[in-house]
Amino acid sequence: VMHILEFPDPRLRTVAKPVAKVDDELRKLIDDMLETMYAAQGIGLAATQVNVHQRLLVLDVSEERDQPMVFINPEIVPLGDDTKTYDEGCLSVPGFYETVERPDRVRVKALDRDGNPFEMDCEGLLAVCLQHEIDHLDGKLFVDHISRLKRDRIKKKIEKLQKQQA
Numbered sequence: 001v002m003h004i005l006e007f008p009d010p011r012l013r014t015v016a017k018p019v020a021k022v023d024d025e026l027r028k029l030i031d032d033m034l035e036t037m038y039a040a041q042g043i044g045l046a047a048t049q050v051n052v053h054q055r056l057l058v059l060d061v062s063e064e065r066d067q068p069m070v071f072i073n074p075e076i077v078p079l080g081d082d083t084k085t086y087d088e089g090c091l092s093v094p095g096f097y098e099t100v101e102r103p104d105r106v107r108v109k110a111l112d113r114d115g116n117p118f119e120m121d122c123e124g125l126l127a128v129c130l131q132h133e134i135d136h137l138d139g140k141l142f143v144d145h146i147s148r149l150k151r152d153r154i155k156k157k158i159e160k161l162q163k164q165q166a
Ligand SMILES: O=C(O)C[C@@H](Cc1ccccc1)[C@H](O)SCc1ccccc1
Pocket: 041, 042, 043, 044, 045, 046, 086, 087, 088, 089, 090, 091, 092, 125, 128, 129, 132, 133, 136
């Protein structure tokens, strides 16, 4: 499995570049990311989190953890103005959950693992996870959607934990 970068690592702030070629090398990375996501009990993982700065994410929002999805060079637009809040966590900010408000339905266009374009309208946990992962590709974290006071408290707690582990 791959190492997952942890907040406040500045590499998590990198804006990922579009994937140039969907080839066997990329498919190997996709499989390594899925293995890493399942091992970490995550329901999504963006390439940024494993220090690969290409616009690629994987997720599996199924109960049975047997429906992996791959989005390459994803583009999303909100469908309607309705928003919903969700208590988000993040494999890169372990142990912290905060309420984040996001559009409740989105349309996503992306390439699949064979490089074929597809389009989907998403809602529910899939819409939340997609937006959370695409934030990662733009160097954003869910803690950017909460107050600076709360973010600074989380930063101090995590840095204290990281010192203890060092
Ligand atoms: O770090 C990540 O990007 C993976 C997140 C994805 C995620 C965050 C918030 C909302 C939906 C998806 C991890 O899966 S956070 C752990 C988790 C697991 C189940 C449900 C919610 C959060």
